[in-house]
Amino acid sequence: MTTSQIADMLRSNGLKVTPQRVEIIRFLQAHRVHPTAQQIYEHVLRKVGSVSFTTIYNTMRVLEQMGQVRKIPITENAAIYDIDTSDHGHFVCEICGTVYDIAYKASFQIPHQARKTELIVYGVCERCMKTQ
Numbered sequence: 001m002t003t004s005q006i007a008d009m010l011r012s013n014g015l016k017v018t019p020q021r022v023e024i025i026r027f028l029q030a031h032r033v034h035p036t037a038q039q040i041y042e043h044v045l046r047k048v049g050s051v052s053f054t055t056i057y058n059t060m061r062v063l064e065q066m067g068q069v070r071k072i073p074i075t076e077n078a079a080i081y082d083i084d085t086s087d088h089g090h091f092v093c094e095i096c097g098t099v100y101d102i103a104y105k106a107s108f109q110i111p112h113q114a115r116k117t118e119l120i121v122y123g124v125c126e127r128c129m130k131t132q
């Protein structure tokens with residue numbers, strides 16, 4: 001996405017275009033690393049020079065409501081963001097904290113209208129297995 005495409009997306013989602021917000025989206029797209037709000041904050045601060053946590057949270061909340069990002073609760077008090085909103089699950093390494101995308105196929109019998117499904121698998125990643 002170019003800067004002007006990012007600006008268009010922000011505007012069409014009712015957000016004012018600011019260097020901070022452009023940088024948030026650029027970061028999410030360039031580094032598909034499932035960042036936490038803290039990591040997004042640190043990146044934008046480094047790139048733009050000033051940003052508040054409120055800006056990060058508000059922007060992420062709007063993007064989430066608009067279906068542009070997924071917020072995935074990894075632990076009771078930590079969430080990661082994913083710009084890939086397609087159906088996929090996550091594997092969380094309990095040693096290094098890395099979050100990996102995983103593909104899965106599942107069918108459920110749900111007698112209600114489902115809004116979202118979150119599959120999170122916890123364990124030890126291959127890299128950490130090797131160094132143990």
Ligand SMILES: [Zn+2]
Nearest residue numbers: 093096125128
């Ligand atoms: Zn690991």
Ligand SMILES: [Zn+2]
Nearest residue numbers: 082084090101
């Ligand atoms: Zn993902």
